[in-house]
Amino acid sequence: MWKKRCASAKPSTRSLAARTSRLYSLSAGLSGAATAHDLAHVMVGRGKVVVGAAAGSVSILTDGGDAFEALYAEEHRPPDGRGHRFPAEIGHCATAAVRSQQPIFIGSFTEWQERYPLSASIAADGGYESTATLPLLAEGRAIGVVSFYFTAPVNFDDDFKALLASVAQHCTQALERAHLYEAADRARSDAEAANRSKDDFLSTISHELRTPLNAILGWAAMLRGGAMDKTKTQRALEAIFNNATRQGRLIEELLDVSRIVAGRAALDIQELDLGENLRGAVEAMMPIAAGKGVELRFELPVGVCVVGDPRRLEQVFLNLLSNAVKFTPPGGHVAIDTARASGSIEVRVSDTGAGIDPAFLPHVFERFRQGDTTTTRSVGGLGLGLFIARHLIEAQEGTIRVESGGLERGATFTVRLKASIRRCPPRRRICRRPPGNAPRRRRS
Numbered sequence: 001m002w003k004k005r006c007a008s009a010k011p012s013t014r015s016l017a018a019r020t021s022r023l024y025s026l027s028a029g030l031s032g033a034a035t036a037h038d039l040a041h042v043m044v045g046r047g048k049v050v051v052g053a054a055a056g057s058v059s060i061l062t063d064g065g066d067a068f069e070a071l072y073a074e075e076h077r078p079p080d081g082r083g084h085r086f087p088a089e090i091g092h093c094a095t096a097a098v099r100s101q102q103p104i105f106i107g108s109f110t111e112w113q114e115r116y117p118l119s120a121s122i123a124a125d126g127g128y129e130s131t132a133t134l135p136l137l138a139e140g141r142a143i144g145v146v147s148f149y150f151t152a153p154v155n156f157d158d159d160f161k162a163l164l165a166s167v168a169q170h171c172t173q174a175l176e177r178a179h180l181y182e183a184a185d186r187a188r189s190d191a192e193a194a195n196r197s198k199d200d201f202l203s204t205i206s207h208e209l210r211t212p213l214n215a216i217l218g219w220a221a222m223l224r225g226g227a228m229d230k231t232k233t234q235r236a237l238e239a240i241f242n243n244a245t246r247q248g249r250l251i252e253e254l255l256d257v258s259r260i261v262a263g264r265a266a267l268d269i270q271e272l273d274l275g276e277n278l279r280g281a282v283e284a285m286m287p288i289a290a291g292k293g294v295e296l297r298f299e300l301p302v303g304v305c306v307v308g309d310p311r312r313l314e315q316v317f318l319n320l321l322s323n324a325v326k327f328t329p330p331g332g333h334v335a336i337d338t339a340r341a342s343g344s345i346e347v348r349v350s351d352t353g354a355g356i357d358p359a360f361l362p363h364v365f366e367r368f369r370q371g372d373t374t375t376t377r378s379v380g381g382l383g384l385g386l387f388i389a390r391h392l393i394e395a396q397e398g399t400i401r402v403e404s405g406g407l408e409r410g411a412t413f414t415v416r417l418k419a420s421i422r423r424c425p426p427r428r429r430i431c432r433r434p435p436g437n438a439p440r441r442r443r444s
Helices: 002-032 036-051 093-100 109-115 117-126 158-225 230-262 274-292 310-326 385-395
Strands: 055-062 067-073 085-087 104-106 130-138 141-150 270-273 295-298 305-308 333-341 344-351 399-404 411-418
Touching (some): 036 067, 036 141, 067 141, 093 104, 093 130, 093 141, 109 117, 109 130, 141 158, 274 295, 274 333, 274 344, 305 310, 305 411, 310 333, 310 344, 385 399
Antiparallel strands (some): 055 067, 055 141, 067 085, 344 411
């Protein structure tokens, strides 16, 4: 009798040892994978060996829980087993598992078709008869599922269910570690990028503030020497005034950023004539554009009222026009036009200038970001104007966006403002050429 019991116990011991060894192999593999996609390969590759499955998949919830994305899947074999998405709808085993937060065990294909027809139709292509779909539960919520597929009917007894639950637990813990690692890695990369941007900004601001200061000190030293004639004295005074004005604008930009970040940028919101507001910015830029040989093309809107701060709006348009002229070579043009758009007014400032690198386009309105951060770049400025413009426009319930075909293909900035319910008094339509000998080109 004793010999019989021992003999019957040996297979159970061997089975337990084999199961423990396979679980250890799974755990070791999961520990060595860093990213979620790498983990999914290990979960499927080693997990199916542990449970004796023919195939497997790992899918995570996305779109706020409305869909699944396969990190790795073998049952339908898309390219790389990745990227397959399917809605979290009734008829999928995965949907039932995450909503109930309970594993789904299907012992036969007939049962599969009756309970979860959408999943069964996919399984039929692989010739699978049974499945175990296990929710991945992190802090009481489902983040996805791991599924295993079998080519023969399976009896999911208590021991087998316990083994599958252990596999799911190992997979969940590994995924949580991977998500924490990836989040920390992203945070580190973002912090490093922010630090680099700040370093670049400090280098730029030092250069931009030092350049006019050097000119002021140089001319002041010559005046102090008293050896200049009247003509040179006048020239020195003009240079000192111009460079001091330039430095004052730079400092004002810095103060504007400080006010915006602190939430202290005061606005005087009122109804205003958009045409009159644009006129101030355009006329301020006309001499600069003419001196550079850049044509300004514009037709100011008549009788169009918007809601905003007149001083701040003029500051935004002046910044956009200044940038457009700055980055447009001689012989190019800058165009300003307006259009109505469902309760709003759009103002577009487009140019035929240097354009914007597609890689930099998403960062145009960010603080401390410039397309060219070297101190030898061909144009000056702190790169804060667009950051200021975005915040000022958004504070007035408007939007600003940018489009560019790429380098050397120009750029278009579009400001959308809230239209006033009333119409401004009609004024004379204005369309002027820039003064001086700036070339006039035919409208394209």
